[in-house]
Every structure is written in C-alpha cells, then in structure tokens.
Amino acid sequence: xxxxxxxxxxxxxxxxxxxxxxxxxxxxxxxxxxxxxxxxxxxxxxxxxxxxxxxxxxxxxxxxxxxxxxxxxxxxxxxxxxxxxxxxxxxxx
Numbered sequence: 001x002x003x004x005x006x007x008x009x010x011x012x013x014x015x016x017x018x019x020x021x022x023x024x025x026x027x028x029x030x031x032x033x034x035x036x037x038x039x040x041x042x043x044x045x046x047x048x049x050x051x052x053x054x055x056x057x058x059x060x061x062x063x064x065x066x067x068x069x070x071x072x073x074x075x076x077x078x079x080x081x082x083x084x085x086x087x088x089x090x091x092x093x
Contacts, residue, residue, distance in 0.1 A: 007022055009081045009082050011082070012079050012080055012081060012082050012083070013077060013078060013079055013081055014077070014078040014081045021077050022077060022078065023075045023076070023077050023091050024075065024076065024077075025072060025073050025074065025075060025076070026055075026063075026068065026071045026072050026073075026074055026076050026088070027072040027073065029076055029078065029088045030068065030072075033047040033048065033049075033053060033086075033088075034047055034048025034049075035047055035048075035053060035055075035088075036048075037065040042064045042065045042066060043062050043063075043064050043065075045065070051084065051085070051086075052085050053085065053086050053087070053088060054085065054086070054087040054088070055076075055087070055088045056087055056088070056089045056090065057071070057090045058090045058092060071090070074090060074091075075090070075091040076088050076089060076090050076091060077089055077091055
C-alpha cells in the first residue's frame with residue numbers, strides 16, 4: 001500500500017513516486033486523509049487535519065456517507081490537491 005510520503009502533488013493531482021495519478025480504492029483515501037462526515041450533514045466531510053474535502057461520484061454527484069461502503073473498492077483519485085479544498089473523484093471507466 002502506498003504511504004503518505006510516496007504521494008506528492010503534481011499539477012492538481014496526487015501522484016505516486018513514478019509521477020502517475022494515484023488511483024486507489026475509496027477505502028484507502030478515507031483512511032489516508034482520516035475522512036469523517038460533519039455531524040448532521042451526511043454529504044459534507046472533513047479530514048483529520050480539519051480541512052473540508054469533497055467526494056464526487058461519476059457524473060459530478062456527491063457521495064453520501066451512507067454510500068461509502070457501496071463504493072469502498074471503487075477506484076478514486078484526488079484532484080484539486082494543489083488547493084485548500086481537495087476532491088476525491090471517482091475514476092471514469
């Protein structure tokens with residue numbers, strides 16, 4: 001499994017040590033960033049560092065916390081990694 005130290009920002013994406021966009025299962029990203037829902041708002045999330053982070057499904061729909069298990073093995077990548085508010089986006093197949 002990739003560690004935090006191996007992922008870096010290139011352009012607007014998180015990339016691996018070879019410079020490729022890091023495609024990982026949603027469960028990895030939730031753990032990597034320590035993502036938790038904001039109490040009372042199932043569609044809004046914060047990282048363990050207290051930053052807001054968006055989780056976006058194909059078609060631009062936002063993920064609800066209750067849907068996370070359904071997508072846990074689906075590949076996602078991190079965009080807007082060069083900004084304060086990152087987005088975890090579902091990989092298009």
